[in-house]
Amino acid sequence: MKYKIVITIAASLLLLSSALQANQLKGHSSPYLALHGDDPIDWHPWGQQALDAARKSNKPLFISSGYFSCHWCHVMHRESFVNDEVAKLINSLFIPVKIDRELEPALDSYLINFVERTRGAGGWPLHVIMTPEGYPVTGFTYAPRKQLMTALTRIDARWQQESLQLKKLAREAYEQMYLAGEEQPAGDITVKSVETRFIHDAMSLANELQGGFGQQNQFPMAPQLTALLTVNTTRKDTHLAEFLELTLDQMVQQGLRDHLAGGFFRYTIDPAWKIPHYEKMLYTQAQMVRLYLLAAKRLERPDYIQIATETADFVLKSMRGRSGGYISSLSAVDQHDVEGGSYLWSADKLSTLLNEDEKKFAAQRWGLETAGSDEQLPTELLTIEAVASQLEIGEDEALRLQERVRQRLLGERRRNSPPEDNKQLTAWNGLMLSAFSELGLLTGERRYSNAAVSLARWLLRSWDGENLSRSMDGSTPVGSAALADYAYVAEGLKKAWKLSNINEFSEKSDKIAEVAWSRYFDSAGWHASDAMLIPAPGGAGALQGAPMPSPAAVLISLGGNDKSLQRAYSRQLTAIANEPFWYPGHLLAARQFTTEAKP
Template structure:
């Protein structure tokens, strides 16, 4: 690692005035950094200098490496300051800037990542880009100083040539991203897309270690999200009726739901056999998710001592992680574990869900306001007074440490978690030699195998492991410096967490989870929402940030608010969701061809106004927006919501047909659109024991296409969104007024296609109806 000469003199640049933890990390660099904005752009234009743009985030390991090697180096900083206007961007605060130039980097290099390093013209057109650059030339590739000098020389020789090249590239990207085309495909939005997507994941599944593809392995909740819904729609909805009782035409109809080609299948017995095989194949959708969730929960990517999950695994075994912890991973994995618990009723998945919540509440929650922080770093100091941070220092263990801390329990603990005397991290997975002799805990054996090895009962083993984890957690908290925490609060990621906590409350019944979700929503409304403009802000840290919300902020929070309404029946959440949906439609919706742009048209600093459909670590804003529109239509019956959902899906119809596996969350929204919403309408006092039992029956089932509605009490009808806008509820209320049911006997109505069934007044009937 290059030595830094920052000790020679103290530097402070413009980033010292910023709130982003990432920008503040660079406030003492000798580099004359600017935040993204007109001050930097004006300087570049006036001095006719290119811009060097560096994009990262505060818990990014390789961002730290490049910072130490290059940005803290006086000689390299001098070259940067003399030849460039240098701009720092926190990708989490300004995803619009990140997405624009990441698209360029990926298109021109074939890859991407952070730190992202891009050279721009003063008019913000990209010249050259990449990710991490080392401080010296190596392996036939230029180091960062060589690259700086080369770009500076090219700019001085012929700046117009570089400007034209940048403009040409951006024009190419506009065409490649389909921003100049109306790509609607009305015939493409159907279940065939889901069948094609499912086949891809079956073929990509790692049957030995879980997950999809090789290394590195990411816990990809958007894929789990799709597979669980696919399982429900194709397997669960086929029903339990004996196939032998069906006619051949009915068998064909059921098979069509699974995309089965019955061509040439004329004999009933042959068709039944074909259908049975297809049904068995669909079971794999659930099994792949279950298997993978167990693997990652037992793996090193799971923090067995400190709870929660690290970002991803550098190997195919889920063993050696990249150690940062992100709020969006915790939120999406929490939702996934809850959904699998609902499908399987296996307590194991509920326990992992509780483990995630424990971590988030302890380490990522603002104890005063109730909002959730963004992340914890991969790197930390190995001990007080250490000169350098190391990746994984807070999480990894030496065998001698464990023996000393755990005493006689160590032999059992170390066996179960695969601890080795010389460490269990393969050298090739420790590029910088930071984990030598260290162990990353991974459950090498099942509880049954470990108990058998030591002739222990499962209860006795559980006590040993529990006792050991508590001792290690205490040791870490008292003896090891904690990793840096990025304590900015992002609207989008809080929306994901609100949604996950609401679902956890429904499934597990723990009232604290509902309170956590509601307090976070309250924080966002009070501190990150402009009521006058009905607009969201992107971030909060020591006060609201000055960046307006992006499309994903609206999509994710609207989803969270709908989920909050369904588990609390507080219509204020639904009203706010509707208000935010109207703003999202106004600011981001493409009236010409459908779909939502990432940024509003008023954002003039962004050269490429994109509409994401591909999923990354988070679902695309468009996929969640479609789901929100379909759900809100079920609550309000506003036809504009249905029209926009349909148009957005049609906009991406061609892409969905060609590569649905790259947008599994959008495919989930396709299935919701095709299968329609089940409106489940409750009548009665929400505190009534019968109503509570009705709710528990619904909440303890996995029904991804439901909309729960509660009819308001007579004194609240006039102020109720549901009562005023939903025809099904209007009809039920009118029927009550015209009948003798003035006491509003508790009942449930299941409505589909805006036609409601007869009232259900006992729990057994409701169970029976939901099992049909």
């Protein structure tokens, strides 16, 4: 009997050990992590267990970060992570960890910052090799299978020969990159001088022929455009106003916007805004609603209000979650794993859907005469007035024709709608709450006011009086929130209060902001998270604002504890003076401080 008990215990321990090593992602509430649940790789979710396993085995961590709507994440999954040879290599040499970047935004931001600093560019899927102590060694983005295996084999060979030296070098690199302190700018720093530098840097990056910033991929850069619109209300710079209007028009008229269903894609892969990267993110829609509302006022373009309302209507129709929040994204790949497949049209398909008059209209309005088997829904080439003139028909008839074509194409698209990432993220829903509230205040439309109040009440389910959750699985709170969650929800609730006069929203906003100040700001500065588990940079005087608003700047703008607020105001100008383009929210917070003479 004694021996049977010993054998049983030993067998149980072996089964437990096997279970700890096996892929732990199957059935995860994150669609991205669940996507990898059947991989032969022994994926761990991010957490103390993975770190303990690395330290016990003295194996480096192989951290892979991505998200469900990312095209190249799906490509690398298909090419490498379901491959047995790759899995055998990774399982034997590393402790593999899969991260949904939307559930671990502070960690992902740290990792991508490391890759950008060491490689010159970052993106997703993102991969970082980390020592068991939590210091990054090297990182890279998408890699084909053979290249991935070669790189991992070389990393392991060096690790086997000199792991102690690699650990030492990784720690020293971390200290040099993140603990050296902020670079101090020369000369006197004033809001006006930083504002001047901000405009100068923005216009040095401006693509003045096509709008936007830079000559490669085009992102909406809503925080930067918002700051430029605000700054120019006092500057009255005609040249800057023309650039802003060009950029805003290009984003509406070209390929960044879905001309059939509405909503904006995350970015375009060309400088002319023509070819989208097809994922649609909730945070993009929220920011574009607010940006076009502001632009309507600052540039005296009331037609921009229509863009804001159409974008909000798209969210109401296509991104509403089952429990009352809004889902994080619509995938770049379709149900058949084809990038943009939900938005592509073949010439044959168009011929079966449209008659000759409708095809002529589509050719003039959207350039669909060039559509081939691999063409995107092309960009808006002519206004409805110009199309009517070209086709020699009245504008009313052109509008009727446009709606008929839209409905036929949308009906076909519904047969191959893009998969959803149905996570309901607290932070991004906070941004959407601000958008609905501002739209409701401006337009008086009840559908936006009702959406704002309903969303505010839903968000309060993620608040237990002391803590926010990161996301909601149905109506169940999931994960620990970070600074961005607290800041965006506090701002959204305050705006919902201004819209509705429901005092609970203002009271909860103040309490959530108070908790955020106490957890994420101290004498050293701002901390994006209080639960990183590994050595990570903190104590920044400012946090960047791209692609979403700086959560630190949002909290400063909301106000707070007088002592902390004063310290934050006094540090932010110094922190952003050298590169203000990347800190637009802090510039606006500083302007607010000087104009309102806050303490």
